[in-house]
Structure formats: structure tokens, C-alpha cells
Amino acid sequence: MKILLANDDGYRAPGLRRLKDALSGVGALTVVAPDRNRSGASNSLTLDMPLRVQRAEEDVWYVINGTPTDCVHLAITGLFEHDFDMVVSGVNDGANLGDDVLYSGTVAAATEGRYLGLPAVAVSLVLSGGRHFADAAKIARRIVESLIGERPLPRNTILNVNVPDLPIEALRGLKTTRLGFRHKAEPVIKAYDPKREPIYWVGPAGAGQDAGAGTDFDAIANGFVSVTPLQVDLTDHRAIPGIDEWLQHI
Numbered sequence: 001m002k003i004l005l006a007n008d009d010g011y012r013a014p015g016l017r018r019l020k021d022a023l024s025g026v027g028a029l030t031v032v033a034p035d036r037n038r039s040g041a042s043n044s045l046t047l048d049m050p051l052r053v054q055r056a057e058e059d060v061w062y063v064i065n066g067t068p069t070d071c072v073h074l075a076i077t078g079l080f081e082h083d084f085d086m087v088v089s090g091v092n093d094g095a096n097l098g099d100d101v102l103y104s105g106t107v108a109a110a111t112e113g114r115y116l117g118l119p120a121v122a123v124s125l126v127l128s129g130g131r132h133f134a135d136a137a138k139i140a141r142r143i144v145e146s147l148i149g150e151r152p153l154p155r156n157t158i159l160n161v162n163v164p165d166l167p168i169e170a171l172r173g174l175k176t177t178r179l180g181f182r183h184k185a186e187p188v189i190k191a192y193d194p195k196r197e198p199i200y201w202v203g204p205a206g207a208g209q210d211a212g213a214g215t216d217f218d219a220i221a222n223g224f225v226s227v228t229p230l231q232v233d234l235t236d237h238r239a240i241p242g243i244d245e246w247l248q249h250i
């Protein structure tokens with residue numbers, strides 16, 4: 001079992017280190033991660049410059065100027081002599097709930113592994129002051145061991161796992177969820193550079209809006225690990241008949 005580990009917080013991030021520790025012994029682990037924090041990179045590929053790969057330590061590689069998607073893409077399309085069986089991404093430094101998955105580099109790294117033979121897994125810690133990365137990584141191990149042992153899920157499935165920031169014994173269990181969605185993001189933060197030119201910081205994500213029963217937000221709020229199966233097909237299948245009817249009249 002060859003497992004590729006990746007993240008979007010960069011190869012030195014504690015969540016990735018704890019994930020590597022927790023999965024040790026489950027399979028042959030190789031880490032390929034960005035050289036710095038690329039949170040919010042989504043599924044971007046670097047196409048306007050070459051990528052360089054450096055080795056930080058045995059089985060830990062980092063990609064200079066690389067996005068999370070670059071890392072996984074390189075790793076499964078020729079960086080190594082062998083193929084991988086699974087991608088596990090994380091443990092992200094923060095939640096990836098609801099709309100977050102569209103922006104997330106952590107989820108994108110897992111998405112890029114969807115062509116492999118087993119489900120790809122993204123794991124995020126919903127930080128609330130505890131920084132329980134090691135506990136979240138232990139949850140990841142349980143999920144990965146079960147996927148390897150019983151293969152209960154179809155290939156090409158992406159599992160988006162969010163873990164409350166609690167000691168593992170305080171977690172109430174694992175729940176299958178759907179994505180909720182957030183309110184509009186907080187306003188952009190305006191400041192000025194030394195030449196009095198305006199600069200802007202993207203503001204924080206909005207609070208949960210669709211956060212009711214069955215959503216990932218609800219599971220986390222109640223102390224459960226949230227597991228949402230994702231697919232890449234963004235088609236709004238329910239809208240097809242209505243759009244089709246409309247197109248006949250333009």
C-alpha cells in the first residue's frame with residue numbers, strides 16, 4: 001500500500017507531520033507538499049513556470065512554487081517510478097466546511113488523487129484553540145485503515161473529513177454529512193502601504209448559514225467528526241430540464 005501525503009499548509013506544517021506520524025506502519029508513506037503555505041490555492045496548476053522539487057528529508061519532498069495540486073499531479077504522473085494507491089491530504093490548519101471546499105488546497109490535493117484506485121481523503125482540524133492535530137491524525141488513521149481493509153467505498157470518491165478540535169476521547173463519533181454553506185464572507189480589509197497606496201486583505205469566511213441537521217457544520221458543532229463524500233461533477237442536474245426549456249426560447 002503506497003500512500004501519498006500532501007497538504008496546502010506547506011511541508012513544515014505540524015498537521016502534516018502529525019499525519020505522517022499517525023499513518024506510519026499503515027503503508028509506505030511519501031510526502032509531497034508545497035514549500036510554503038498555499039491555503040486557498042484550490043485546484044490551481046502552475047503552468048507559467050517550471051517546478052523544482054527538493055528533498056527535505058527521507059520520503060519528504062517539497063515543491064518550490066508548487067500548489068497542492070501541482071504536488072499531487074507531479075507525484076502521480078511521473079515524479080516517482082511507482083504508482084500510489086491513495087492520497088491523504090492534511091491535517092489542515094483550519095476547517096474545510098461547506099463552501100470552503102471550493103477554495104481549499106487541502107481538498108484539492110485529495111481531488112487530484114481521485115484517479116487512483118482507492119478513495120482520496122482530505123482531513124481538516126476545525127481549530128478552536130486546542131490544536132489537537134495528533135488526535136485528528138489518529139482519526140485519519142482509523143479511516144485509512146478501514147478503507148484499505150474493507151474497501152467499502154467506490155473508487156473516485158473523495159472523503160472530506162473535518163475533526164473538532166478536541167482530544168480523541170471527547171469526540172462523539174463519526175457522522176456522514178452533506179456540505180452546508182456559509183454566509184457571504186466578511187468585508188475585505190483595507191489598509192495603506194508606506195506610499196499611501198491602498199492594499200487589501202481578503203476577509204475571514206462567513207459563518208455557517210445552511211448549518212442545520214445533516215450538514216458538516218452541524219456535526220462539528222455537536223462534537224462529531226464530519227465525513228462528507230464529494231464528487232467532482234459540479235453539474236446541477238436538477239436544473240437541466242428548466243435550462244433546456246429556456247434555451248428553446250432564446
Ligand code: MN
Nearest residue numbers: 008009039092
Ligand atoms: Mn491550509
